[in-house]
Amino acid sequence: GNYCWTYYANSSARHGRLSPRGLHAALMLCSAGLSCVVARARTSPRWLQLACWGFGLCYGCSDAGVLMVAVWAGRDGRAQRANIASVCVGYTFGAVLTPLVVALSLRHGGTVYACWEALAVLAAAAAAVLACAAPLPRGDAASLPHYEALQPDSPGGNGLELQPLHEPGSTAQSSGDGRDGLGSVSEVSRKLPGSEPSEDSGSPLHRRHGLVLVGAMATVLFGVTAAEHGVATWLPTYGQRVGAMELSSLALLSSVFWAVVTAGRVAWSAFAASVSSAWHALAFDASVMVVSGLSYLGYELLQSQWLLWLGTCGLGIAIASSVPAAMALPAEGDVIISPNVMLVFNFAMSLGELLAPYTIGLCFAQGWYGAFTACTVMMSLAVAGATAVARCTLVPN
Structure with missing residues (x-):
């Protein structure tokens, strides 16, 4: 699931295709359907196994996807830090509420499958909210700052895409279309302790x-x-x-x-x-x-x-x-x-x-x-x- 999201995100960032909102809504609908399968197919090991495989795929995609959207929504390091922290709060609340739902169900004569029924309702509600919400941020040239670093023909563009960034208004070179480009090698070198501003050693x-x-x-x-x-x-x-x-x-x-x-x-x-x-x-x-x-x-x-x-x-x-x-x-x-x-x-x-x-x-x-x-x-x-x-x-x- 993580790898599928990475492939999709790279394709969306470079070619402007697909919609993160639509993808996450589809993942939530799949999670709701799989929750219903688990809640109803209690005596079929094969269906339970298939549902668990499906949950793993949906979780891998949505886990990496939500974090990546949180990063795309932040225009600087502090905003990204706050967005990621908010996502982690959601993870923790889910981990705390799940055993609580099971405990309440068992206390009132229910079963552990009440948790899956609750999950189906929450996932369906999330899909409905996503369908009505504003478009999610996406990693394309229009919304991702310093997009030049993501281009395949840029230095390091095919690797982990580790390139220097510059805030608007800095002395970075302009890309010519209103976005900030990559800074010069000498500027990068001056930011590295003990390095000399030479074109041969700065960027690498x-x-x-x-x-x-x-x-x-x-x-x-x-x-x-x-x-x-x-x-x-x-x-x-x-x-x-x-x-x-x-x-x-x-x-x-x-x-x-x-x-x-x-x-x-x-x-x-x-x-x-x-x-x-x-x-x-x-x-x-x-x-x-x-x-x-x-x-x-x-x-x-x-x-x-x-x-x-x-x-x-x-x-x-x-x-x-x-x-x-x-x-x-x-x-x-x-x-x-x-x-x-x-x-x-x-x-x-x-x-x-x-x-x-x-x-x-x-x-x-x-x-x-x-x-x-x-x-x-x-x-x-x-x-x-x-x-x-x-x-x-x-x-x-």
Whole structure:
């Protein structure tokens, strides 16, 4: 699904075809239909399997698509940061409301399939709203600033499209049609610490810095999502097997974890546009993640419950703003967040979501419960290291 969206977005950006609004409306209608299939075909494994495959495709397209539209709607780095933060708030509310709907249904004599029925209604409503709403931003020459960097014949145009941007009114060269063009090589070189303004080294050096910055943020996203889903999946088992905590206390701790994540993302969406740089948030998040990992280690050694609470709540605070901040940070280094860059980010997050819970589960099956702590500590150190690399590489606007 992520790859299909990337192909569509590149085609739409370069040729002006198709409509993001129509595509997302179609995806919502498909999701509504698949929800009805799941809710009704309860005794048919084949239909349930096909519905899950369809959901995976729709989710992959809509996940990357909504984030890309949020980027296209932002005319500068701060606006993009605020838009991405708002999308992440929606993700978190969905994760919180889904088990709540299931719990309410079960309490009143219903089944878990009530969640799919609710999802069908929400998806159909979203499709109707999209059909009546104004056209969504699209990555074509009319709405995407500095579109020259996306052209196939421009330097780096076939890669990750990492080209320097300039704000309107700067000394950038004009493209001749009212849009800002790419700045001169000497201007790019002056923005790079320690570089000389020569035509032979300026633009390639900037492109190399951009690749390093995107790679660092992909590492941050991998580490954050791995820690998030590893903890969310195995926290009850870890707390019970290591410290013999009661399941009721661990269920409460899991709820508090998601509540902290939700509150943190709402707060970040409110203040994202006013923060001077997303790097400050990432540095804070990385530090808190390291402290959380050490708290889990202390819980394993001392079996003190307050350390488990400290580590879990701290991790919730850290991952709340790290995902939207990491996605928006490359724009501060004059890197265009293109569909290809978004594909790299989504792949890194999907890989973290997949590998961490699976690996921890394999280790738990062998009786090594320290894998929970080891995974969290390693991911926190990876996030801290990648954040430091990004700070050294960042080319501020």
